[in-house]
Amino acid sequence: xxxxxxxxxxxxxxxxxxxxxxxxxxxxxxxxxxxxxxxxxxxxxxxxxxxxxxxxxxxxxxxxxxxx
Numbered sequence: 131x132x133x134x135x136x137x138x139x140x141x142x143x144x145x146x147x148x149x150x151x152x153x154x155x156x157x158x159x160x161x162x163x164x165x166x167x168x169x170x171x172x173x174x175x176x177x178x179x180x181x182x183x184x185x186x187x188x189x190x191x192x193x194x195x196x197x198x
Contacts, residue, residue, distance in 0.1 A: 149177055149192065157181075158194040 149155065153165045155177070163181035169189075170176070176189045 148197065149195065154198050155179055155195045156198045157190060162198065163188075 149165050149168060151165050151167065154162065155165055156162050157179075161181050161183060163179040165177055166180050166187055167178040168175070169178065175192055177192055177195055178187050178189050179195070180187050
């Protein structure tokens with residue numbers, strides 16, 4: 131049952147978001163980086179990105195990012 135839910139989630143999830151892993155993005159405060167992962171939790175969808183200036187990963191609301 132869990133695998134069926136996961137397959138459904140991954141197939142519809144990427145279609146709804148305008149991002150995919152590897153996309154170059156810019157944050158709302160003009161920091162640039164690369165999409166590492168797309169995920170969802172109890173609060174909704176989010177994008178995990180690795181910024182160019184900081185060697186860490188950060189989670190962003192999809193509305194706070196744009197593809198460059």
